[in-house]
């Protein structure tokens with residue numbers, strides 16, 4: 001677990017110690033999330049008044065988290081893959097195990113966003129859609145947005161099938177996203193999202209990758225790929241990534 005603290009916000013990058021399991025947290029669709037184990041220590045460390053997650057579906061859908069949303073909709077009650085908010089001490093988070101958590105912060109508008117981008121979500125444009133919502137709802141300028149990538153499957157281990165390139169044909173820079181090694185093909189998910197962000201006007205020096213550890217080869221993290229390869233009886237957990245405005 002790492003907490004990245006900046007003057008205006010905290011980001012929590014969890015790991016396998018989070019011990020979050022979908023079959024368990026999907027039933028937590030009431031308002032008691034920050035008073036549940038194992039969320040309590042996180043809520044205390046980040047001084048959270050509330051914490052919001054979605055039922056993730058690898059889509060490009062997302063929501064603005066405001067006071068009305070917090071009163072009406074419990075965490076995990078809505079489907080989607082990104083959240084944006086201007087509310088202080090309201091954590092917004094994603095669960096992942098190989099998919100890329102993408103955090104955005106706009107220093108001028110004082111807003112944050114978080115997206116869950118596996119290859120499906122990345123290809124349908126969940127991260128560009130989050131940036132578009134930040135522009136529309138809060139008048140953010142992509143030039144003022146800083147981005148952090150959390151832990152995800154990376155090119156060292158993210159093996160894909162020979163037909164996978166068809167998924168990427170719509171992207172102008174797609175030939176950089178796949179690397180051949182012998183008979184195998186490896187996909188660079190963080191690079192796809194980085195390309196999407198820079199095309200929208202986010203500065204490449206504002207995209208920070210020091211927390212983007214590979215979940216497949218670094219066993220400190222939950223990995224769907226690594227877990228599934230151990231057999232169907234293996235219950236694969238998720239790590240949490242949470243951003244909160246102070």
Ligand SMILES: [Zn+2]
Nearest residue numbers: 156157214217
């Ligand atoms: Zn790796």
